[in-house]
Amino acid sequence: MVNVVYDKLAAALNARGTSVPAVKCKEFYDLAEFLFTPEEASIFCAMPIEYASVEEIGTNLVRKDLDRLAAELEKMGDKGLVHVKGEAGNKKYEALPFVPGIFEFQLMRGIVDERHKKWAFLLLAYSKAIKREMMSATPPVLEKSAPGRKVSVEKDVTYPTTVIPYKEMKQLIMDTEHIAAGTCVCRHQGNLIGKPSTEPTNNCMVFGESAEFTYERGFTKKITKEEALQRLEVAEEAGLVHCYVNNPGQFTNLLCNCCGCHCWIIKGLRNSPAPRQMINNRYLIRIDDEACISCEACIERCWMKALKLEDGKLVRDEKRCIGCGICMRVCPTDALILDDKEGSKVPLRH
Numbered sequence: 001m002v003n004v005v006y007d008k009l010a011a012a013l014n015a016r017g018t019s020v021p022a023v024k025c026k027e028f029y030d031l032a033e034f035l036f037t038p039e040e041a042s043i044f045c046a047m048p049i050e051y052a053s054v055e056e057i058g059t060n061l062v063r064k065d066l067d068r069l070a071a072e073l074e075k076m077g078d079k080g081l082v083h084v085k086g087e088a089g090n091k092k093y094e095a096l097p098f099v100p101g102i103f104e105f106q107l108m109r110g111i112v113d114e115r116h117k118k119w120a121f122l123l124l125a126y127s128k129a130i131k132r133e134m135m136s137a138t139p140p141v142l143e144k145s146a147p148g149r150k151v152s153v154e155k156d157v158t159y160p161t162t163v164i165p166y167k168e169m170k171q172l173i174m175d176t177e178h179i180a181a182g183t184c185v186c187r188h189q190g191n192l193i194g195k196p197s198t199e200p201t202n203n204c205m206v207f208g209e210s211a212e213f214t215y216e217r218g219f220t221k222k223i224t225k226e227e228a229l230q231r232l233e234v235a236e237e238a239g240l241v242h243c244y245v246n247n248p249g250q251f252t253n254l255l256c257n258c259c260g261c262h263c264w265i266i267k268g269l270r271n272s273p274a275p276r277q278m279i280n281n282r283y284l285i286r287i288d289d290e291a292c293i294s295c296e297a298c299i300e301r302c303w304m305k306a307l308k309l310e311d312g313k314l315v316r317d318e319k320r321c322i323g324c325g326i327c328m329r330v331c332p333t334d335a336l337i338l339d340d341k342e343g344s345k346v347p348l349r350h
Contacts (some may be wrong), residue, residue, distance in 0.1 A: 006032040009041040015049065016097035019161065020130070020264070028128035031122050035102065040076055043069070044095050051085065051092035071122035080105025083213055083282060098266075100161075100245050100254050103185065105113040108204060108219045110183030112192065120192035127264070162280040163191045164244045165325035165338055166236045169255070170229060172207075172244070176253075180211035180220035180226045184267035187263040199238050201257045203231040207253040232257070239301050241324045242265055243279075283323030283338040287314050298327035300337060 006029055010022035022028060036044065046060040054070045063069055074214040080102055083094040095103050106119050128258040139295050164172070174180065183203045187197040205228060206214045223231075235242065235257035243256045243265055258264045269275040276284075285306070292314050299307045300316075306320035307327060314335075328336045 003029060005038045005041045005045075006036075009036060010044045012045045012047075012095065013098045016095065016101075018097040018099050018101075020099040020103070022098060023130055023133050025129050025133055027122070029125040031126050034083065034119060034122055035079070035106075040072065040079075040081065043072060043076065044081065047082070047093065047095040049095075049336070051094045053092060057093065077213075078217055080108075080217075080219060083210070085209060085213065096166075100256075104204070104254070105184075105214075107185040107188045107192075107217050108187055108214070109184035110201070112216040117192045120189045123189060124193055135349065153174070161243050161245045162282075163322045163324050164242050165283055165323065166232070166242065167325075167327075169232060169242045173225055173228045173232065176207045178208055179223050179225065180206045180213040181228065181231060182206070182214065182220035182221045184257065184262075186256075186264060188258065190262040195262075197259065197262050199240060200231075200234050200257075203235045203240070203257045205231070205255040207255070210253045236326065236329060239303075239326050239329070241303060241322070241326060266303055268303070269322065270303055275306075275322050276319055279322055281323040282341060284323065284341050285316055285321050285325070285327060286317065286337045286339045287316055288335040288337060289313070291333045293333055293335070295332060297330040297332070301330050302327050 002165075007024060009032055010024050013022040016138065033043065043057065043061065047057055048060075054066050054073060057073070058064065058066050058069050061069070072081060074084065077093070078084045081096060082093055083096055083101075085094075086092050096105075103123070107116065111323060167226055181202060182202050184197075184199075184201045187199060187201045190197050191201075198297070204220075205211075205223075206220055211220070211222070215222045232242070238259075240257035240259055241263075243258050243263075245254045245256075256263070256265070259268045260270055266280070272278050294309060294312055294314055299309070303324075303326075304320045304322055306317045306322075308315060308317070323338065323341070325336075326337050328338070330333075
């Protein structure tokens with residue numbers, strides 16, 4: 001009976017567009033039971049995709065004890081399972097996706113104890129299980145597809161994880177009011193499982209209404225724009241890739257400064273034959289051949305291995321370049337230039 005609830009939970013998580021799927025396997029059930037009681041899982045499954053009031057959620061659950069339900073939802077907010085917004089008497093609740101959302105909240109406080117170590121190892125086991133399941137899965141048999149048609153939908157566009165270079169990220173920080181910072185969850189997981197990182201760990205940031213929720217619940221600390229810029233500068237100097245997730249009208253306005261040694265995103269991209277096609281990006285590195293002195297400093301810095309020397313000349317592999325611009329920081333002759341390939345900005349909305 002318990003697994004039936006967690007089967008439904010898997011579907012509810014996947015319905016929220018998580019970038020890490022909920023795959024029904026032993027490792028997923030272990031994660032689910034660690035995070036959710038069966039009652040919390042039932043509440044989560046009854047929540048609409050959009051924000052909803054306790055009355056709306058209670059109607060879906062056929063429950064009349066709304067005060068108790070509100071208390072349960074608040075507890076789920078404290079656990080990082082739902083996002084809560086609004087004032088007392090007029091609160092709205094949103095069930096969070098697994099990633100980005102629930103996963104980050106479990107480690108963002110930077111706590112080192114047995115419970116968080118257990119979560120880190122459960123997550124490691126689940127990541128291995130996902131790879132195993134995907135490698136062994138049988139491709140579905142496709143029936144004759146229905147003809148497509150264009151449908152006008154009057155709602156905001158959801159922006160996927162986007163690689164944003166340093167200069168533009170600085171402007172996004174200056175354009176927002178509320179900023180919070182927490183521990184890098186990927187590198188903190190590495191520390192908890194005995195694979196520590198040498199990269200800075202205090203530079204995961206949340207913006208806008210999302211930031212207010214995270215520091216009010218104790219997941220992050222409120223910081224000023226100046227402090228945010230300092231942390232961004234440290235991340236840039238360390239060669240971390242600025243990955244920004246912005247879902248207008250929903251919870252996520254999150255900046256991760258990612259390394260290739262621990263970050264799921266960057267490790268996955270690096271192992272792809274064409275990283276540029278696997279993530280949202282707008283820029284592409286161009287090499288000024290006259291200025292380049294072939295010093296190779298940029299080659300070592302590029303996580304994607306998009307730069308190399310051929311016959312003594314620096315060349316770029318367009319399929320591998322994700323337009324992060326971190327190679328530019330170490331170029332002594334300013335021979336690397338970011339060209340805008342899309343012509344549109346990724347807005348910071350909250």
